[in-house]
Amino acid sequence: MIWNETKECMSRDQINNLQSARLRKMVKRAYHNVTFYRKKMQQIGLEPGDINGVEDLHKLPFTTKQDLRDNYPFGLFAVPQSQIVRVHASSGTTGKATVVGYTRRDIEIWQECVARVLAMAGVGSHDIIQVAYGYGLFTGGLGLHYGAENLGATVIPMSTGNTQKLITLMQDFKVTAIACTPSYLLHIAEVLEEAGQIDNTHLKVAICGAEPWTDNMRKQIETKLNIKAYDIYGLSEVMGPGVAADCKFHKGLHVYEDHFIPEIIHPETLEPCKEGEVGELVFTPITKEALPLIRYRTRDLTSITYDECECGRTIARISRFKGRSDDMLIIRGVNVFPSQVEAALLEMGETSPHYLMIVDRINNLDVLEVQVEVEERYFSDEIKQLDSLTKKIARALHTALGLSVKVRLVEPRTIERSQGKAKRVIDRRKFD
Amino acid sequence: MIIKQLSVFIENTEGILECVTDTLCKHNINIVSLSLVDASEYSVLRMIVSDPERGREVLKEEGLLAKLTDVIAVKTPQKPGMLHDILTAFRDANLHVKYMYTYSSSENYATVIMRLSKLDTALSLIKQKGYEVCTDKEAYEIVNLN
Numbered sequence: 001m002i003w004n005e006t007k008e009c010m011s012r013d014q015i016n017n018l019q020s021a022r023l024r025k026m027v028k029r030a031y032h033n034v035t036f037y038r039k040k041m042q043q044i045g046l047e048p049g050d051i052n053g054v055e056d057l058h059k060l061p062f063t064t065k066q067d068l069r070d071n072y073p074f075g076l077f078a079v080p081q082s083q084i085v086r087v088h089a090s091s092g093t094t095g096k097a098t099v100v101g102y103t104r105r106d107i108e109i110w111q112e113c114v115a116r117v118l119a120m121a122g123v124g125s126h127d128i129i130q131v132a133y134g135y136g137l138f139t140g141g142l143g144l145h146y147g148a149e150n151l152g153a154t155v156i157p158m159s160t161g162n163t164q165k166l167i168t169l170m171q172d173f174k175v176t177a178i179a180c181t182p183s184y185l186l187h188i189a190e191v192l193e194e195a196g197q198i199d200n201t202h203l204k205v206a207i208c209g210a211e212p213w214t215d216n217m218r219k220q221i222e223t224k225l226n227i228k229a230y231d232i233y234g235l236s237e238v239m240g241p242g243v244a245a246d247c248k249f250h251k252g253l254h255v256y257e258d259h260f261i262p263e264i265i266h267p268e269t270l271e272p273c274k275e276g277e278v279g280e281l282v283f284t285p286i287t288k289e290a291l292p293l294i295r296y297r298t299r300d301l302t303s304i305t306y307d308e309c310e311c312g313r314t315i316a317r318i319s320r321f322k323g324r325s326d327d328m329l330i331i332r333g334v335n336v337f338p339s340q341v342e343a344a345l346l347e348m349g350e351t352s353p354h355y356l357m358i359v360d361r362i363n364n365l366d367v368l369e370v371q372v373e374v375e376e377r378y379f380s381d382e383i384k385q386l387d388s389l390t391k392k393i394a395r396a397l398h399t400a401l402g403l404s405v406k407v408r409l410v411e412p413r414t415i416e417r418s419q420g421k422a423k424r425v426i427d428r429r430k431f432d
Numbered sequence: 433m434i435i436k437q438l439s440v441f442i443e444n445t446e447g448i449l450e451c452v453t454d455t456l457c458k459h460n461i462n463i464v465s466l467s468l469v470d471a472s473e474y475s476v477l478r479m480i481v482s483d484p485e486r487g488r489e490v491l492k493e494e495g496l497l498a499k500l501t502d503v504i505a506v507k508t509p510q511k512p513g514m515l516h517d518i519l520t521a522f523r524d525a526n527l528h529v530k531y532m533y534t535y536s537s538s539e540n541y542a543t544v545i546m547r548l549s550k551l552d553t554a555l556s557l558i559k560q561k562g563y564e565v566c567t568d569k570e571a572y573e574i575v576n577l578n
């Protein structure tokens with residue numbers, strides 16, 4: 001179902017006009033209310049009046065995560081604190097947390113976007129949905145929660161941490177939909193499988209996000225649980241989950257262009273990429289009142305298409321993520337993304353998709369070890385078979401990455417399952 | 433007859449073997465015989481235990497990767513050339529021995545656990561040659577081995 005047909009199925013001209021009008025207003029707000037943006041624009045001799053529409057977007061300066069940290073906590077807010085109704089924050093691996101704020105209207109728009117995502121996945125007011133993202137400073141839990149309430153579904157605020165309880169309630173309440181990270185959902189499926197309860201749920205749809213996953217992983221989730229799974233994308237700096245999501249055709253994630261202008265740029269030259277070309281995704285949220293970021297660099301690598309989708313939506317689609325420009329590992333000069341490892345393992349089909357990459361530098365040479373969990377049905381007690389499995393995985397990874405890989409088989413469930421974001425990489429190299 | 437061997441994947445990290453022995457001990461499962469084979473990064477522990485089904489279950493509950501494998505326990509008389517005789521018969525029948533280890537040794541027999549490509553063929557060959565194999569009861573409970 002299309003939740004907001006007027007906004008999701010506009011013509012390209014209508015989208016451009018709406019975006020241009022909103023962009024002009026937003027740049028004015030940022031210029032007049034945020035010192036950081038006023039200074040940044042003044043430095044390059046740019047005034048709000050120079051921005052007439054989307055075609056002038058490229059003239060504006062970029063915003064990075066570092067800018068948010070430098071202005072910690074509320075330095076980039078464009079409204080007085082009395083108008084802020086909620087704050088979220090994400091913990092950085094280094095340094096200070098990234099703090100984001102919302103006005104009442106920002107929250108309303110967020111609820112609207114998440115409702116669109118859920119409706120696109122076929123969720124409606126008759127559904128009972130478990131929100132199994134973390135509740136708290138992380139945007140996942142509350143974002144999905146209020147979106148699902150706005151849609152009219154019955155929301156079970158599960159949060160994360162107690163899989164057994166989640167499963168009990170899932171069965172007792174006849175839960176039909178779940179929102180969580182894809183790796184956590186696979187974990188839930190495993191627990192159900194072990195208890196012989198995999199066919200004993202009413203689950204029919206999952207909305208998964210907060211970490212990159214592959215099409216193969218989606219298919220695995222769909223077959224294991226006999227449900228439909230959808231991809232939801234978002235980042236707290238821009239709003240939270242619900243910036244984009246995929247429809248049943250799974251040909252990219254629809255971006256809600258009436259609220260966010262997407263751009264794809266070369267991460268190094270910062271020049272715009274052509275339609276279909278892979279580059280870094282940049283967002284300008286044009287309706288945000290509290291935190292009107294201009295050209296925010298997401299570090300996510302993807303490509304964009306403006307073709308109308310089979311589902312009837314005309315809004316732009318971004319492809320499944322190819323990784324993050326800062327997740328990218330350079331190993332012996334080769335660019336490696338964790339998503340490539342996952343895709344290769346799933347394609348092989350003889351292992352579980354749970355893996356851990358360990359990069360180290362031994363005698364000045366980068367070494368990549370990939371730990372893969374042995375699945376019960378592929379476990380043989382003959383060393384010869386296990387060795388040939390190891391070699392087969394190594395060959396598949398070598399082909400996928402263009403790099404020789406040391407493969408290590410580990411016991412099932414030794415690699416940490418995430419209830420938040422999966423830890424897939426340990427880089428032990430020292431670059432100082 | 434074919435008997436069940438309990439095979440466990442052992443990551444070469446500390447404490448895994450103890451986890452296996454501890455779990456079996458807690459559930460009162462006796463290890464009758466074992467063989468530990470190590471590759472560089474992992475090992476495989478093969479055991480004949482008093483209750484293989486239950487053994488697999490309790491190890492699985494501990495999160496270990498365990499499975500049951502079909503093997504045979506051949507009683508080879510305590511005389512030179514007996515094992516050679518059996519192996520020659522297998523070779524002539526194109527049967528491939530994947531691995532073997534000693535189960536027990538007594539005055540009359542050295543009993544050997546074998547995993548082969550075609551267990552049924554192997555069993556009938558052994559019978560033809562006049563040798564004996566252990567029943568599951570004999571193997572799991574260590575009886576009639578003399």
Ligand SMILES: [Zn+2]
Pocket residue numbers: 246247248249254309310311312313
């Ligand atoms: Zn679509």
